[in-house]
Amino acid sequence: MLEFSAEHQLIQSEVQKLCDNYEDDYWQAKDREAEYPMEFVQELAEHGWLGTIIPEEYGGGGYDTLEAAIVLEEIAASGAGFSGSMACHGAMFVPRSILNYGTEEMKSTYLPKLASGEKLLQCFALTEPDAGYDSTSISTRAERDGDHYVVNGQKTWCSRFYASDYMVLVARTTPREEVSKKTDGMTLFLVDIDDALEQEAVEARKIEKSIRRAVPSYEVWFEDLEVPAENVIGEVGDGFSQVMDGLNEERVVIAAEAVGLARVAIDRAVQYAKEREVFDRQIGANQAIQHPLADAHARMTSARNLTYQAARAFKEGRDVGEAANIAVYMAREAASKAADQAVQTHGGYGVATEYDVERYYREARLSHIAPISDEMIKNYIGEHVLGLPRSY
Ligand SMILES: Cc1cc2nc3c(=O)[nH]c(=O)nc-3n(C[C@H](O)[C@H](O)[C@H](O)COP(=O)(O)OP(=O)(O)OC[C@H]3O[C@@H](n4cnc5c(N)ncnc54)[C@H](O)[C@@H]3O)c2cc1C
Numbered sequence: 001m002l003e004f005s006a007e008h009q010l011i012q013s014e015v016q017k018l019c020d021n022y023e024d025d026y027w028q029a030k031d032r033e034a035e036y037p038m039e040f041v042q043e044l045a046e047h048g049w050l051g052t053i054i055p056e057e058y059g060g061g062g063y064d065t066l067e068a069a070i071v072l073e074e075i076a077a078s079g080a081g082f083s084g085s086m087a088c089h090g091a092m093f094v095p096r097s098i099l100n101y102g103t104e105e106m107k108s109t110y111l112p113k114l115a116s117g118e119k120l121l122q123c124f125a126l127t128e129p130d131a132g133y134d135s136t137s138i139s140t141r142a143e144r145d146g147d148h149y150v151v152n153g154q155k156t157w158c159s160r161f162y163a164s165d166y167m168v169l170v171a172r173t174t175p176r177e178e179v180s181k182k183t184d185g186m187t188l189f190l191v192d193i194d195d196a197l198e199q200e201a202v203e204a205r206k207i208e209k210s211i212r213r214a215v216p217s218y219e220v221w222f223e224d225l226e227v228p229a230e231n232v233i234g235e236v237g238d239g240f241s242q243v244m245d246g247l248n249e250e251r252v253v254i255a256a257e258a259v260g261l262a263r264v265a266i267d268r269a270v271q272y273a274k275e276r277e278v279f280d281r282q283i284g285a286n287q288a289i290q291h292p293l294a295d296a297h298a299r300m301t302s303a304r305n306l307t308y309q310a311a312r313a314f315k316e317g318r319d320v321g322e323a324a325n326i327a328v329y330m331a332r333e334a335a336s337k338a339a340d341q342a343v344q345t346h347g348g349y350g351v352a353t354e355y356d357v358e359r360y361y362r363e364a365r366l367s368h369i370a371p372i373s374d375e376m377i378k379n380y381i382g383e384h385v386l387g388l389p390r391s392y
Pocket of ligand 1: 123124125126127129131132133134156157158159160212217369370371372373374375376379391392
């Protein structure tokens with residue numbers, strides 16, 4: 001079984017204590033009203049957890065992916081599910097671009113504000129309607145004009161747009177037709193969202209959805225948006241490899257969140273199975289209820305081990321492509337099995353919003369699609385682990 005160090009156990013209990021202030025009815029209301037849980041995110045910031053991976057010299061926690069995974073697992077497992085973990089996932093990880101590729105000036109200007117929660121950088125704009133998972137097909141264009149770039153194009157599924165002060169935008173500085181490698185010619189920009197709105201060069205429309213409603217996503221249009229040239233993050237034309245660089249880390253963290261979701265679904269189901277009595281017995285005394293929960297627990301435990309193996313390997317600087325992809329694949333499956341069985345265990349109440357398990361079920365379903373689909377994970381395993389021909 002997985003054993004955490006004393007320091008990591010302390011992180012778990014500190015995050016659990018904070019999450020205890022946000023009970024089920026809070027998350028039910030946020031989901032019902034499609035309202036971003038800003039109070040929760042600000043309290044996380046006040047306790048230093050938003051800046052978990054930001055170095056201490058910039059006011060952050062000075063930790064790594066492993067510790068961030070622990071924080072996010074505990075948030076999901078507290079009952080918040082993905083409504084909670086995905087609400088702060090962006091603020092914890094979108095700053096990674098500045099951390100890894102920003103100039104010293106950029107780091108000292110932005111990171112302290114992001115670590116304290118004074119400003120939020122939690123909107124990441126890559127996906128476009130005509131590109132989908134084929135990110136190299138994006139066409140949003142940023143053209144240099146003197147000391148700034150002019151951006152035109154459209155993004156979709158930009159999560160947390162209005163809950164964010166800044167956005168990391170991925171745009172083409174060279175059109176796809178003009179580069180020899182389709183992965184070349186993309187650049188990352190730090191966009192000040194208030195400034196973009198003041199310029200009236202950006203328009204956002206909320207996408208109505210039925211899952212993770214507390215973390216809204218938007219279609220965003222850019223028309224002649226001016227972004228200062230100094231807001232380029234990293235090398236001009238090298239944005240795609242910078243994005244790819246962060247993928248394994250994101251997969252490890254998403255896996256931890258899915259493990260947290262599986263944990264809470266199992267906890268709620270076990271609790272209900274002990275309390276609920278029909279036919280003069282606890283429903284948990286029936287093997288038809290007990291065995292699927294034992295199965296869900298075994299899957300969750302196994303996915304959890306894989307997740308933290310990948311997180312440790314990442315921390316040690318080892319190649320984690322295989323481990324991270326397999327961890328996220330197994331963790332999401334564990335979350336889906338657990339949430340499905342939690343609904344079944346609750347019988348009719350499984351679909352009543354006051355019991356939360358139907359929300360966990362919806363959130364587990366979404367995890368197979370975003371931020372990366374099961375198919376794309378299997379493409380990776382097929383090609384890079386099994387050595388099969390590239391299938392797309
Ligand atoms: C709730 C939510 C939040 C999101 N937040 C953000 C965000 O903040 N920022 C951002 O940039 N993006 C975000 N996304 C986008 C997400 O990460 C995906 O990139 C996007 O949904 C994929 O595009 P698509 O939906 O058009 O799918 P498509 O690319 O059209 O794919 C459709 C289906 O075909 C399958 N498929 C496609 N190509 C292949 C292939 N070669 N082999 C096998 N199967 C294939 C896919 O797996 C999928 O099942 C979000 C998406 C959602 C749903």
